[in-house]
Amino acid sequence: MRVRNENGGLTAMAVAGTYVVLLGWDMPEATLLAQGVLGFAVRRLRERDGERIWLSGMKTFEQVEPFPVPDEPVTSFLHPLQTFQWADYSASPDERYVYTIVPMGGAPGALVLGPGVDLAVATERVDQGRHAVFFNRGAVASQEYARRFQNRPPDDVGPSAFNWLSRGLVEGLEAFIGQAAQGDALEGAFFEFKSPRIYTALKAAKARGAAVSVLYDGDSQGEGNDKALEGQGMDGMVKSREHAGGFAHNKFLVLMQAGVPKQVWTGSTNLSVNGMFGHSNNAHIVRDDAIAARYHQYWLLLDSDQTRKPTATQDEALSPLPADGSPLDALFSPRLGLQALDWYAGLAAGAKRGVFMTFAFGMNSRFVPSYDKTDDVLRFALMEKKGTGRTYKAQAAEIDRIRRHPNVTVAVGNRVELNLFDRWLAELDRIADEAHVLYVHTKYMLVDPLGDTPTVVVGSANFSAASTTDNDENMLVIRGDTAVADIYLGEFMRLFSHYAFRESLQFKDATSDANALLRKYLVPSPDWIHGGGGAGQSYFRAGSDRALRRLYFSGQ
Template sequence: MRSRNITNDLQVYAVAGTHTAVLSMDFRARPEGLLGLAFERKDLASGRLSWLEGQKCFRSIVPDPVPGQKYPTHLHPVQGLMWKDFTLQPGQRYRYKVTPVFGTPAALRYGPPTEVTVQAEAEWNGSQGVYFNRGVSGSQSYAERFPPGKISAMKPADRERALLWLSRGLLEGLAAFIGRAQPGEFLYGAFYEFSEPRSLALLKAAHSRGVKLQLVLDGKQYGDSNRAAVSAAGMLRLVKTWRMKAKIPHNKFLVRCSAAGKPVELWTGSTNLSDKGLFGQCNTGHALKNAALAERYLTYWQALRADPTRSELMPVVMGLQADLAAASLPANAVSSFFSPRAGTGMLDVYADLVQGAQQLACGIFPFNVDERFQRAFNAPKDFPRYVIVDKKAEAFEANDRDLDVAAGAAIKSPVDQWLKEQSAASLFYGGTDYVHNKLLLVDPLGPQPIIVVGSANFSEPSTNANDENMLVFKGPAYRREADIYLTEFIRLFDHFNFRDWLNSAARGAFEPFLEEGPSLTGWTWLNKYFGHPQYLSFKRKLVFKNMVV
């Protein structure tokens, strides 16, 4: 949901997803003497009112801050024009009051506040559902809540609490999708990793209540672990094909059909049914109640069931959807592209979408970033671009000042006020450690938002060799989905970008103190937002100021 209040001198622009709200502020004119902003949140369901807290304080008030201490923003205001709240509950309404703070730290003076109301999006709205797990086991919240070490070594009660916290709706979204299948209906699934016992139990329970379940599973790379898990779950006869002839059978989807065999609904995304896929690395699940799309996926699944070679499968794939140029992608529609394809043309199209952005471009790349996307994100454009990669070694050089690249990271050892954190590698075995989402966002707040999401890693093998599926959403009909993906992207980028910096040998010391006035040179934190349009902070402010509401 998007909301704004531009009636006062202080203007507030808000975007809310399912769990995250992003607030961007501006003023009609530069507010001289502004010390910062105070944020108050009211939960409109419970009536609970709270001042939001920050990590910095005024040295003249708190000369020796306690490591880890947080400070209410009405006493130690935020010196920035963007604020994020990562604690929303899906479907709930919240009112934020943003107050400009002037004066001196010892004698604060509050200007007229501006209020804005948002409603967090429901994860499932009856036609689409977007689900992100927490994806940040390497976090202070996890370190404070749970014991160190592998999840499998925890006491059962601790393990279940940790998995519930880490899932944050992803397993629950899958459970809801499976639960919508009624006795006599069909579920057709194709999965790469298929070993997580809770998700397998959900599917077996569906079969037990009369849902006709049929599976195509990887029999090569994860063949041994998949077979062992399926055997332990008593589901061997539900596997119709062990996929052996694909280079990598990388799909992760389910199709629900009515009792008459008519496709109804689809589950897809980046989530392997493994411990690390559901609870460790960040992943996405996307459910769509769209008969036409589900029918395409069913046709693809039927082709996979025969365990075809690439040369046998490719004509089916291209018959389902030929390549489309970026300009030819239909508006207010969802396009599906399957692999293996006859070449890498769609990879060029995805890069062209990034190249054609006008206001904002974001991407998540779990593995190496193909040169097409390096060029597209590095192209000299006068607006922000952001990229997340799984590891520092997979990051590429940002040659444009408006491009920011963050690598997955956790705090390796206690530093300043922060505890040591555990990446997903410390909790689970196998796979990427931080991000596994495959995501592109192009002008998500503009008039024609574009979302590219699915199982493929934006690489040549994922396009012309592996079994894969991708969805392209284009147009204002998908504004809700764009808001969810964007706010979750911002959450992840902020999380990893800070830890990437904190782990850097070249970083300076963390500065816990707020500015109490201009420096000797006259510089203040406000300069990044007013009068200096070359700064990324200034350009980011404009993205929200110009968003379509």
């Protein structure tokens, strides 16, 4: 849900997903300076019970609080937010809130509230009916985990840590499986299939009279999958996919009811401890008979366990490139050529205001031209790492080059390593030793998500050549569903902001012993809008990342 409002020269917009509400605002530069605005406070009213809170930040005015308590957020009512973009990550699905954005004038310690803007929103339900969207917490490397669980591994904490990290994703899969009853069937294909918890749910479905058939990768993950399945009582329900041209990299489950394909569970989540609870992952349920039927046909093809070329030939017949304007479609891999990857790159290149993509293991060269340009289109890339293998150095150099464009912003997974960095706590980077991915594992693209006809592409495939021509993969293409786009955009910005800050610490050498304990305070004048009087980039420099974000997220 999106809401925009204006008052007294202040323009603001809220974009409400399920667990995230994005907030953006703007005021004319001259007004900010004339009124001596020192930042903005944000108040949240929850309509259900009348609870009122002021959203918090981490920085303080040195004149008011020179020695703030380690790891304790501070209220924006006393220490306003010196930015034009913020988010509430503590929202709950299907709730009504009113956010009030207030410009704060006066002086530190004696702030004066200006005329604010109210934004009344209803957060989205996790289950939208046709679509249901799940994101795990995806940030074991976080201050909140460190605060809540003293940075202890989840195995040491117990179910409360796993539940917090799951954030409803694993429970959603269990509920999906729980629908299968007598005469129904579940047909799945998974790269990593190593979860006793999901085995239990599937065995319960079989006990209810449902047929269960799961394919799993028998090549690179074969040994690990086989070991995990030993003694689990899954005989007759599982089968190894042996002849994939590359990785049998899917993660999907089809629900057949009375012999008819009805629902699909898909996304990026491997069924392993790290996949479900450690690095960032998502899942997406789609309830559409035509799409479910195509996934059923795709599963039958995979079950026949043919080699790459015959599989690719049939995949292209089953899932041709989507027609222009198609509201819901699916693309399956492997494919004979790279036309699907070119099609994705064309979507990115055609963005009018913004493109937001996750690239787990580097940016394929087909997407570089879309990012390698200076214009008024915001281009965000969230990455696990800048590249892989022998070409890593060249890939990293290219990312560092294109991120110099003022409208291109890249974030790479990282964590706070030193305890007490500017009142922050050291963070874990994994919950299990066997971790090939630490931070970012999602695979999705958002094209003009705040427009009237957003495009969301999401599934199991990295936007790469191997995922297109070699691996077993699946992707959904969703057009024109603003509620789905709002959910994905909120989750993208949640993790993007999380990791962009952590990566920036490496640029600034902020975690060195000499700099780690230096306090970073709020600017005690309106000069914060210009980077503290020359210390950084101005929010009002035309074409800059900050200026473009100020306009885009305030709905202008």
